[in-house]
Amino acid sequence: GAVVSQHPSRVICKSGTSVKIECRSLDFQATTMFWYRQFPKQSLMLMATSNEGSKATYEQGVEKDKFLINHASLTLSTLTVTSAHPEDSSFYICSARARVGGTDTQYFGPGTRLTVL
Amino acid sequence: AQTVTQSQPEMSVQEAETVTLSCTYDTSENNYYLFWYKQPPSRQMILVIRQEAYKQQNATENRFSVNFQKAAKSFSLKISDSQLGDTAMYFCAFMKHSAGSYQLTFGKGTKLSVIP
Numbered sequence: 001g002a003v004v005s006q007h008p009s010r011v012i013c014k015s016g017t018s019v020k021i022e023c024r025s026l027d028f029q030a031t032t033m034f035w036y037r038q039f040p041k042q043s044l045m046l047m048a049t050s051n052e053g054s055k056a057t058y059e060q061g062v063e064k065d066k067f068l069i070n071h072a073s074l075t076l077s078t079l080t081v082t083s084a085h086p087e088d089s090s091f092y093i094c095s096a097r098a099r100v101g102g103t104d105t106q107y108f109g110p111g112t113r114l115t116v117l
Numbered sequence: 118a119q120t121v122t123q124s125q126p127e128m129s130v131q132e133a134e135t136v137t138l139s140c141t142y143d144t145s146e147n148n149y150y151l152f153w154y155k156q157p158p159s160r161q162m163i164l165v166i167r168q169e170a171y172k173q174q175n176a177t178e179n180r181f182s183v184n185f186q187k188a189a190k191s192f193s194l195k196i197s198d199s200q201l202g203d204t205a206m207y208f209c210a211f212m213k214h215s216a217g218s219y220q221l222t223f224g225k226g227t228k229l230s231v232i233p
Contacts (some may be wrong), residue, residue, distance in 0.1 A: 034221075043223045044162075093162065104151075105152070108154075
Protein backbone atom coordinates (compact mmCIF):
# COMPACT_ATOMS: atom_id res chain seq x y z
CA GLY A 1 0.00 0.00 0.00
CA ALA A 2 0.82 3.73 -0.09
CA VAL A 3 2.14 3.81 -3.62
CA VAL A 4 2.85 7.10 -5.34
CA SER A 5 3.43 7.39 -9.07
CA GLN A 6 4.99 10.23 -10.95
CA HIS A 7 4.89 10.97 -14.66
CA PRO A 8 6.90 11.47 -16.74
CA SER A 9 10.06 9.91 -15.36
CA ARG A 10 12.22 11.92 -17.74
CA VAL A 11 11.54 14.94 -19.88
CA ILE A 12 13.70 17.01 -22.17
CA CYS A 13 12.38 20.33 -23.38
CA LYS A 14 13.51 23.46 -25.09
CA SER A 15 14.12 26.66 -23.21
CA GLY A 16 10.97 28.74 -22.92
CA THR A 17 8.51 25.88 -23.00
CA SER A 18 6.36 24.63 -20.12
CA VAL A 19 6.46 21.18 -18.62
CA LYS A 20 3.82 19.48 -16.49
CA ILE A 21 4.66 16.75 -14.00
CA GLU A 22 1.93 14.61 -12.47
CA CYS A 23 1.96 13.01 -9.04
CA ARG A 24 -0.67 10.41 -8.16
CA SER A 25 -1.44 8.49 -5.01
CA LEU A 26 -2.53 5.11 -6.35
CA ASP A 27 -4.09 3.34 -3.41
CA PHE A 28 -4.92 6.06 -0.94
CA GLN A 29 -6.31 9.56 -0.80
CA ALA A 30 -3.86 12.32 -0.10
CA THR A 31 -5.12 15.66 1.12
CA THR A 32 -1.54 16.86 1.29
CA MET A 33 1.20 16.38 -1.27
CA PHE A 34 4.67 17.86 -1.43
CA TRP A 35 7.02 18.85 -4.21
CA TYR A 36 10.77 18.65 -3.80
CA ARG A 37 13.77 19.45 -5.88
CA GLN A 38 17.01 17.53 -5.53
CA PHE A 39 20.37 18.61 -6.88
CA PRO A 40 23.09 16.01 -7.45
CA LYS A 41 24.54 14.55 -4.27
CA GLN A 42 22.34 16.74 -2.11
CA SER A 43 19.34 16.28 0.10
CA LEU A 44 15.77 17.06 -0.89
CA MET A 45 14.73 20.68 -0.92
CA LEU A 46 11.05 21.32 -0.25
CA MET A 47 9.53 23.60 -2.87
CA ALA A 48 5.88 23.66 -1.86
CA THR A 49 3.10 21.97 0.03
CA SER A 50 0.03 21.15 -2.02
CA ASN A 51 -3.34 20.89 -0.30
CA GLU A 52 -6.36 19.50 -2.09
CA GLY A 53 -8.83 22.19 -3.02
CA SER A 54 -6.71 25.11 -1.90
CA LYS A 55 -3.69 27.10 -2.98
CA ALA A 56 -0.28 25.63 -2.52
CA THR A 57 2.09 26.98 0.10
CA TYR A 58 5.48 27.81 -1.35
CA GLU A 59 8.79 27.83 0.48
CA GLN A 60 10.80 30.99 0.63
CA GLY A 61 12.66 31.64 -2.58
CA VAL A 62 10.44 29.47 -4.77
CA GLU A 63 8.64 31.45 -7.47
CA LYS A 64 4.98 30.51 -7.39
CA ASP A 65 4.38 31.96 -10.86
CA LYS A 66 7.12 29.80 -12.29
CA PHE A 67 6.26 26.58 -10.49
CA LEU A 68 2.49 26.24 -10.73
CA ILE A 69 0.94 23.63 -8.49
CA ASN A 70 -2.59 22.27 -8.82
CA HIS A 71 -4.10 19.74 -6.42
CA ALA A 72 -7.53 19.32 -7.90
CA SER A 73 -8.35 15.89 -6.51
CA LEU A 74 -7.45 13.70 -3.57
CA THR A 75 -5.19 11.57 -5.73
CA LEU A 76 -3.55 14.00 -8.13
CA SER A 77 -1.24 16.97 -7.84
CA THR A 78 0.54 18.57 -10.76
CA LEU A 79 3.62 20.75 -10.99
CA THR A 80 4.01 22.91 -14.08
CA VAL A 81 7.36 24.49 -14.73
CA THR A 82 6.52 27.51 -16.84
CA SER A 83 8.92 29.05 -19.33
CA ALA A 84 11.60 26.59 -18.35
CA HIS A 85 15.25 27.56 -18.55
CA PRO A 86 18.42 25.49 -18.26
CA GLU A 87 18.80 26.42 -14.59
CA ASP A 88 15.49 24.65 -13.94
CA SER A 89 17.08 21.36 -14.97
CA SER A 90 16.92 19.14 -11.93
CA PHE A 91 15.35 16.08 -10.34
CA TYR A 92 11.84 16.77 -9.08
CA ILE A 93 10.22 14.46 -6.54
CA CYS A 94 6.70 14.46 -5.17
CA SER A 95 5.39 12.86 -2.04
CA ALA A 96 1.96 12.25 -0.57
CA ARG A 97 0.96 12.15 3.06
CA ALA A 98 -0.76 9.03 4.32
CA ARG A 99 -1.82 8.06 7.79
CA VAL A 100 -0.64 4.53 8.41
CA GLY A 101 -1.08 2.85 11.76
CA GLY A 102 -1.86 6.18 13.35
CA THR A 103 1.35 7.74 12.04
CA ASP A 104 1.52 10.42 9.37
CA THR A 105 4.09 9.41 6.78
CA GLN A 106 5.22 10.79 3.45
CA TYR A 107 5.48 8.32 0.59
CA PHE A 108 7.49 9.36 -2.42
CA GLY A 109 7.10 9.10 -6.15
CA PRO A 110 9.99 7.84 -8.29
CA GLY A 111 10.96 11.33 -9.42
CA THR A 112 11.16 13.21 -12.70
CA ARG A 113 14.41 14.23 -14.31
CA LEU A 114 13.93 17.49 -16.17
CA THR A 115 16.49 18.63 -18.70
CA VAL A 116 16.02 22.03 -20.29
CA LEU A 117 18.11 22.62 -23.40
CA ALA B 118 12.72 25.46 13.51
CA GLN B 119 13.99 21.93 13.47
CA THR B 120 17.39 20.78 12.28
CA VAL B 121 18.60 17.29 11.47
CA THR B 122 22.27 16.43 11.41
CA GLN B 123 23.89 13.41 9.84
CA SER B 124 27.56 13.62 10.68
CA GLN B 125 28.74 10.78 8.44
CA PRO B 126 28.76 11.79 4.75
CA GLU B 127 29.96 8.37 3.67
CA MET B 128 30.26 4.94 5.22
CA SER B 129 31.10 1.47 4.03
CA VAL B 130 30.42 -1.98 5.43
CA GLN B 131 31.30 -5.51 4.44
CA GLU B 132 28.47 -7.67 3.24
CA ALA B 133 26.81 -9.57 6.12
CA GLU B 134 28.25 -7.18 8.70
CA THR B 135 26.40 -4.64 10.84
CA VAL B 136 26.59 -0.88 10.41
CA THR B 137 25.12 2.03 12.37
CA LEU B 138 24.25 5.38 10.81
CA SER B 139 24.05 8.39 13.10
CA CYS B 140 21.42 11.10 13.24
CA THR B 141 20.85 13.87 15.74
CA TYR B 142 18.17 16.50 15.68
CA ASP B 143 17.23 19.67 17.43
CA THR B 144 13.68 20.63 18.28
CA SER B 145 11.60 22.23 20.99
CA GLU B 146 8.66 20.01 20.13
CA ASN B 147 7.62 17.17 22.41
CA ASN B 148 5.54 15.20 19.95
CA TYR B 149 7.05 14.28 16.62
CA TYR B 150 7.95 11.49 14.25
CA LEU B 151 11.34 10.41 13.03
CA PHE B 152 12.08 8.54 9.83
CA TRP B 153 14.85 6.92 7.91
CA TYR B 154 14.51 6.92 4.15
CA LYS B 155 16.72 5.10 1.68
CA GLN B 156 17.52 6.44 -1.79
CA PRO B 157 19.24 3.84 -3.98
CA PRO B 158 20.84 4.72 -7.33
CA SER B 159 17.38 4.60 -8.92
CA ARG B 160 16.67 7.72 -6.78
CA GLN B 161 13.34 6.36 -5.53
CA MET B 162 12.92 7.41 -1.91
CA ILE B 163 11.93 4.38 0.15
CA LEU B 164 10.72 4.45 3.72
CA VAL B 165 12.94 2.25 5.86
CA ILE B 166 11.61 2.77 9.34
CA ARG B 167 9.69 5.28 11.46
CA GLN B 168 9.47 6.09 15.14
CA GLU B 169 6.90 8.01 17.13
CA ALA B 170 8.58 10.14 19.77
CA TYR B 171 6.06 9.19 22.46
CA LYS B 172 6.99 5.52 22.12
CA GLN B 173 9.91 4.43 24.24
CA GLN B 174 10.31 1.14 22.43
CA ASN B 175 12.72 1.29 19.53
CA ALA B 176 11.22 0.54 16.13
CA THR B 177 12.36 -2.55 14.24
CA GLU B 178 11.75 -3.64 10.66
CA ASN B 179 13.44 -6.91 9.83
CA ARG B 180 17.19 -6.17 9.55
CA PHE B 181 16.68 -2.49 10.34
CA SER B 182 16.37 -1.12 13.85
CA VAL B 183 16.77 2.22 15.50
CA ASN B 184 18.27 3.44 18.73
CA PHE B 185 16.03 6.33 19.74
CA GLN B 186 17.35 8.43 22.61
CA LYS B 187 14.83 11.21 23.11
CA ALA B 188 16.70 13.09 25.81
CA ALA B 189 19.84 13.09 23.73
CA LYS B 190 17.86 13.83 20.55
CA SER B 191 19.55 10.98 18.80
CA PHE B 192 18.06 8.56 16.27
CA SER B 193 20.57 6.11 14.84
CA LEU B 194 19.84 3.37 12.32
CA LYS B 195 21.36 -0.08 12.63
CA ILE B 196 21.48 -2.33 9.61
CA SER B 197 22.21 -5.95 10.41
CA ASP B 198 23.42 -8.58 7.96
CA SER B 199 24.14 -5.91 5.36
CA GLN B 200 23.26 -6.81 1.79
CA LEU B 201 24.48 -5.41 -1.50
CA GLY B 202 21.01 -3.98 -2.08
CA ASP B 203 21.43 -1.80 1.00
CA THR B 204 23.88 0.37 -0.94
CA ALA B 205 22.16 3.75 -1.06
CA MET B 206 21.93 7.23 0.37
CA TYR B 207 20.20 7.20 3.73
CA PHE B 208 18.32 10.26 4.93
CA CYS B 209 17.16 10.88 8.46
CA ALA B 210 14.03 13.03 8.67
CA PHE B 211 11.90 14.79 11.30
CA MET B 212 8.19 15.59 11.22
CA LYS B 213 6.24 17.55 13.81
CA HIS B 214 3.22 15.77 15.21
CA SER B 215 0.88 18.62 14.61
CA ALA B 216 -2.35 18.78 12.64
CA GLY B 217 -1.79 20.67 9.43
CA SER B 218 1.97 20.47 9.61
CA TYR B 219 3.36 17.42 7.88
CA GLN B 220 6.57 18.76 6.44
CA LEU B 221 9.72 16.71 6.67
CA THR B 222 13.05 18.18 7.67
CA PHE B 223 15.84 16.11 6.17
CA GLY B 224 19.43 15.61 7.10
CA LYS B 225 22.09 15.87 4.40
CA GLY B 226 22.32 12.12 4.05
CA THR B 227 24.85 9.35 4.49
CA LYS B 228 26.10 7.44 1.50
CA LEU B 229 26.39 3.78 2.45
CA SER B 230 28.36 1.35 0.34
CA VAL B 231 28.08 -2.37 1.00
CA ILE B 232 31.24 -4.12 -0.11
CA PRO B 233 31.07 -7.72 -1.32
